[in-house]
Amino acid sequence: MPAHRRLLFMRGSFKIFTWLGIPVYVHWTLVLLYLLGIMSGEGPSFWRLLEITGIIVVLFGCVLLHEYGHVLAARRYGIDTQDIILSPIGGVARMKHLPEKPIQELVVAIAGPLVNVLIAAGLYVAVRCIFSVDQQKLFHDYLRQHLKLDEAELVLYSGFTEFEQVALFYLAGVVSVNIVLTFFNLIPAFPMDGGRIFRALLAVRIGQLRATRAAVFLGQGIAALFVGISLWNSNISLAIIGLFIFILARVENRCVKLNAVLSRFKAADLVRSSFTRLFTGDWMQTPIYHIQEGAERHFLVFDAQDHLVGTLEEDCILKAFKSREYTAPVARYMRTQVQVVSAQAGLTHVYHLIRNQGVRLVAVAQRGELIGVIDEARLEQFLKKYI
Ligand SMILES: [Zn+2]
Known part of the structure; x- marks a missing residue:
């Protein structure tokens, strides 16, 4: 995101490290989520701590690599990134300005999900090269479980060592995280990358301003659909995502309008x-x-x-x-x-x-x-x- 976009959650974030010259911040609510994760279930224990830490590190590690995909693509066009913020609703790379040409926006937007595709594909190929046919079948079983998005459970099968099964279970977890991240980010609604890709493709034909208006319209439609479905299913997290999309679509619209006005006057x-x-x-x-x-x-x-x-x-x-x-x-x-x-x-x-x-x-x-x-x-x- 560009620097001039006011972020709701910049306050309350703290720096954890700097990589490739970009400071990475974590929002306190993510720490809260982590603590809640440890306390949930049967309460805190060493294994619980290890498991939740592993899940958070892997999940947000993949989110972070996704953001670095955007950052490095933007850097190719001379666009610097101010910082990256990780929060429970995902990651945001705040770029100092927007890519100017639609083709640049397209490349920058695609680079994020592409990182997740590469991680998933790389691990998948590795599993196929390293493990036996039976082990691969087990891996596929676990992958299907993970992709159902219910909390997957590690069921131990006979004929495999415990170590093999734990390793395959978590490998399948990492692959599924990257598949979900790819599809989630390709939803064609701001602030998802899919919204930017849609806008960039449209902007080539009808110009940035009108393309944004159309993308915002589509984004808000999808957001409303999310809220509708969530009311139907009483699924709170979908409603929050819908609301988030709705608000950020408006922010994006304002931002593009602002840039258009600023570039017109002296x-x-x-x-x-x-x-x-x-x-x-x-x-x-x-x-x-x-x-x-x-x-x-x-x-x-x-x-x-x-x-x-x-x-x-x-x-x-x-x-x-x-x-x-x-x-x-x-x-x-x-x-x-x-x-x-x-x-x-x-x-x-x-x-x-x-x-x-x-x-x-x-x-x-x-x-x-x-x-x-x-x-x-x-x-x-x-x-x-x-x-
Ligand atoms: Zn992204």
């Missing part, structure tokens, strides 16, 4: 040309007065020679107000960094500065001359008109 399109100029020697009571008056919250600061030297932000002004430093010079409270962008700069750049880098006020210049400012409120107002 800084010049929303620059505010009337703004208050503060000077380093001004008293703080001036900005305090302006803030109380209303419209402006952040200000550009100039020195005595009229050079732009910094910005004064709302929180600094409020600090001065609280400590009653009305006669302190603006120079004491200002920040000496100013972001100046060209009037011809794309709105995407301005958006990135304000939303991702926390810049409060951007100065806009044309041919070396200051023509106005853009602040968060201005950006918000502008985007509201189009999204």
Whole structure:
């Protein structure tokens, strides 16, 4: 997922390691699931601990490798990944931006499930090469059990050693996990990879925006179907997945609309040309007065020679107000960094500065001359008109 998509579950995640330059986070609810797994059944015991740890490590190991499939495919197109988060509802690789061309999105989306296909196929071939015909039959039995998705039970057959059977049972488990992950992710609904594949294929013909709308529509239809089936079967987990798909489909739609708007406009399109100029020697009571008056919250600061030297932000002004430093010079409270962008700069750049880098006020210049400012409120107002 791209960085600018706000994630519901980024908070409450902690880093477990970094691999190939990408930090991997785990959400606390996954730890909770793990603990619940250990406590369930006949209660905690050494074997239970070993089994649940094994299941979690294998399951989320496969999910993680799936995410790395996306990450490495994206890297080929110069798209970096910020981090990977594992949670009970799956993994998310947060990419710094979306692939631009449909063909790139297609490759990045397919790369994840492809990893699971390769794991399943690799293990399957290994079983066929290593084990005897009877052992393979047993493996197939276990595989069928696992794929029924009820909790598979290890039934010991005579004629095989216990070790053989345990090994085949768990091998079949790993193969089935990868088969299920492949099919689950290919459901054609956002945020599943199938939704992205569907959108990419459609985008080649009707363009990104319309393709997204169609994919979101299909995704929400499937989500509604999931919720319907779950009500019928009183299956809570299906309802949660349905709800999750429904919400993320909307987020995706907004995100694509936002990108479309951002790429259409320039800084010049929303620059505010009337703004208050503060000077380093001004008293703080001036900005305090302006803030109380209303419209402006952040200000550009100039020195005595009229050079732009910094910005004064709302929180600094409020600090001065609280400590009653009305006669302190603006120079004491200002920040000496100013972001100046060209009037011809794309709105995407301005958006990135304000939303991702926390810049409060951007100065806009044309041919070396200051023509106005853009602040968060201005950006918000502008985007509201189009999204
Ligand atoms: Zn995926």
